Amino acid sequence: MSVNRKALLGFVGAAALLGAAPAFAQAVSPQYTYLTFIVFAAIIGVTMFVTYIAAKRTKTAADFYAAGGGVSGLQNGWAIAGDYLSAASFLGIAGLISLYGYDGFMYSVGWLVAYITVLLVIAEPARNIGKYTMGDILAFRNNPKVVKTFMAISTITVSTFYLTAQMVGGGVLVKTLIGIDYEVSVAVVGVLMMAYVLFGGMVATTYVQIIKAILLVVASLVMVALVWGQYGFNFNGYLEAVTADPGIQAQVARLIGDASKNMSAAELGQRFLEPGLYFKAPIDQISLGMALVLGTAGLPHILMRFFTVPTAQQARKSVIWAMAIIGGFYVLTLFLGTGAAMKVGALQITAIDKGGNMAAPLLAQFLGGGKDSMLGNLMLAFVAAVAFATIVAVVAGLVLAAASAMSHDIWVGVIKGDNATSEQELRAARISSVIVGAIAITIGILAKGQNVAHLVALAFAVAASANLPVILLTFYWKRCNTAGVVAGLVVGTLSAIALVLVSPNMTYPLQIKAAQEKVIKASDEKIAKLTGDLKGIQSAIDQAKAGNQPLAAGLDEAALERAKKEIGIAEKAKAGAEATIKGLGGATTSLVGLTEPLFPLRNPGLVSIPLGFLAVIIASLLYRDKRAEEMWDELYVRSNTGIGRAAATAH
Amino acid sequence: MANQTLNWAAIDADPRFQELHARKSRFLWGLMVFAVIYYFLLPIGAAYFPDLFKVRVFGVVNFGLVFALSQFVVAWGIAFIYARRAQQFDAMAEAIARDAQKIGGRK
The missing domain is CATH 1.20.1730.10 (Sodium/glucose cotransporter)
Structure with missing residues (x-):
């Protein structure tokens, strides 16, 4: 992944x-x-x-x-x-x-x-x-x-x-x-x-x-x-146990890959309490x-x-x-x-x-x-x-x-x-x-x-881009009116949905195919190299046995097994990649016909929320509505004082 | 409803309502802006100043953890401060509501 x-x-x-x-x-x-x-x-x-x-x-x-x-x-x-x-x-x-x-x-x-x-x-x-x-x-x-x-x-x-x-x-x-x-x-x-x-x-x-x-x-x-x-409800004592846990250290090593090679166990454990193991895209x-x-x-x-x-x-x-x-x-x-x-x-x-x-x-x-x-x-x-x-x-x-x-x-x-x-x-x-x-x-x-x-x-994005602007501006902006509300709801909802449809959230078959082909190519190279190694080790072992000499380090049966195992892993990766490509079924474009994302973020809020607010403001100013402005005093007084609110009827 | 006949513009123009409006707006939006800035410092800090977040404060507890925990304290603090301050607003609003007929009643 x-x-x-x-x-x-x-x-x-x-x-x-x-x-x-x-x-x-x-x-x-x-x-x-x-x-x-x-x-x-x-x-x-x-x-x-x-x-x-x-x-x-x-x-x-x-x-x-x-x-x-x-x-x-x-x-x-x-x-x-x-x-x-x-x-x-x-x-x-x-x-x-x-x-x-x-x-x-x-x-x-x-x-x-x-x-x-x-x-x-x-x-x-x-x-x-x-x-x-x-x-x-x-x-x-x-x-x-x-x-x-x-x-x-x-x-x-x-x-x-x-x-x-x-x-x-x-x-x-x-x-x-x-x-x-x-x-x-x-x-x-x-x-x-x-x-x-x-x-x-x-x-x-x-x-x-x-x-x-x-x-x-x-x-x-x-x-x-x-x-x-x-841990006696001691915060630091508890976290010390967390950072000292070998399972957690191993998990961190898996997450950061090669970067973990020069780190001590304690450093790996501490890394679990530091940012960046999961979120890699700050803007998103x-x-x-x-x-x-x-x-x-x-x-x-x-x-x-x-x-x-x-x-x-x-x-x-x-x-x-x-x-x-x-x-x-x-x-x-x-x-x-x-x-x-x-x-x-x-x-x-x-x-x-x-x-x-x-x-x-x-x-x-x-x-x-x-x-x-x-x-x-x-x-x-x-x-x-x-x-x-x-x-x-x-x-x-x-x-x-x-x-x-x-x-x-x-x-x-x-x-x-x-x-x-x-x-x-x-x-x-x-x-x-x-x-x-x-x-x-x-x-x-x-x-x-x-x-x-x-x-x-997406539900949160639509709520933030469409619902929140129209509710907020209805409460706090005198000129907000019907045209603004309709524009805000339409623009906010559609822009959030549209941006997600062209975002990396969707499946892009060609990109997946390219990535999987890379995996296949790398696997093939690895298999070829390992097969060569295997032969080398085998012949070294055969020679040593024939000459009744001790096996050289790194050229023994254990190395043979290791190479075989690695070939197995590479073959598995290749088979997985091939299956993924097959699973695409010849599709070349995403749901909306794109070969690659048009919008780089997975979360549309950064763009769609301002669009929603702008739509309310521009449409309200373009289509002035006398009644909405006349009603403002009543709304604002009521919302601040509670005069005449829809009465509750508790039983 | 009797309230439908009120002259809302008159209530809006009443100095007491204007004072409530001014105080409340200043207080609420000030608090809101502070809350939003304080919150976004967390993801921005984690992304662009990771070294600061890694600084140990005590034991294995680092600045990042303390800052994330402080977000909870600050959120609760805002709720607490607002709840206390809102009692003043409630009293002002209640006084206006009580006199609504006097200020905004139509003959």
Whole structure:
């Protein structure tokens, strides 16, 4: 795998469970699979019970979309953490740290800093101005039908990208952990999620997310206590053990290749705590950072959570709680990742999943007593169940966001001209949930084996380039209007998608072919040289034997074996390269007909975010709208004072 | 809704609202700019000043680790500072909301 390819896996692999790479083994030992089912059944049972109670409380559209506005700041903070800490953060970041050390930890920082944007400029105005969807916010001082249509399309687009990555990642994860078929696990995730959303709406989704977040934090705390406690909770002492670990030193040597030859073991260990083992393209990383920091505040399923609390103060409180939980969790992953690197080892982690996603579950198994112990498998089963609950909870939030856009914005807002009773709207919302859920399951099954990892990064990029500019400028710029919103959404979404389509994320058959041909040529040369060596060694041995002389150093049987082995390796590399070329099937261009990337970055944010903002500003100035400017005073006063906000109706 | 009849421009023009607006804008955008700059120093530093990140601070703990951990402290610090400051904004906003009919009521 080339450096670039590795960087690709990384950025997004963490985000979307590069579990999409083939799994080689099942993690839970077969004789203990029953434990997994017990733990899974317990968690599903609890969430179903909560859904049953929530279903009784879901009587109106307000209940369905926003839990009647009756969620407290503390509850919402946990729910946001539950919504946000997808399997990507939980398993992906721990995996990255276990394989690449410092870079994995650095990667986690952006995911927390993103919430500063949410806290300072988005959460409170969103609560004061919005009702159920992002479309509601934009409709305040723009043409409601037009902006709701475009915002709904953008919401559904972003949610579908994110959803696809979650469904595929979830299917692979469950298959890897307990060995049931991919299609079955996708269907199980989909059906469970639909049950929560359909019957319990936002109330059930909120509680499922809270339960999942608590389980996740408890599981992580227990594991960190076990792994760090051995070192008396001494930070430096623990890291000394990390740098002294021979497995980690060997992993660093593998990562840096020839550069490791002149390094001592201690230096190799220390290198694990230094940057650069994973991220090789700084500009790309900055581009990703921009998408994270601005995109989180534009993710529909996150923004929607602020409509569930009664006041701006509670919205603020919920972000602060979420930041405490999410940040604390990422600090724990530093220990989970390095702990897995020490106790389990990079080789064993990548043997089960190339992207490293199994680092945390395998660490749990080790801490419980290992592969053959009952406690070890119970802990693994518990962590697996938490991961499963994670995917279901995140998917439920995404489906709810997409379904709300479909029913509230499109059906009620545009088609019915805002004339629908609460019963009609509730029915529409449930029908939309079934449609979105069915689409999610279908896409999940169709995308089997596809590399969908870059879709999470794309979801963040679209959210940062389209959704965030229009929401931010609607809140803070007097002249922002319908034309600006439409232009921003269209330009932001299309430019992010288009740039990814012409980026190195896509498959370029000719480039792959050229690279593989190089491998074949190098292998051929190596084989020819080694075959020559082999003959030389053989004849030297034969001569020595004939003359009854002792074998010369480097010209003995061991050298013969070594040469044979190396020929074997070279032949294998050649066969692999040939198979890859064959796999291209004569294709010469990428999905959009390119032979090489037009855009050098994997993350489009650096270009598409400024384009999105520019589009809003230019179109707003070109098509001045009196009404939007007249409404500005009202919007700005309301967003700052909360006067006349859509009242919460808690039961 | 009674609020629909308010004269929003009058409330906007009210000196108390103007003061809230000025204080809040200065505070929020200042904090936001600081947060963004501080964050991007991490990937930029790691990429262009790796030698600085490798400097040991204590034991095996290097500057890079301390700086990455400081990102968490700074993020929480910003949340804490904002939460405290926002109480002042809340009080000001509440006073304006209470007098909304008086300032912006239409005859």
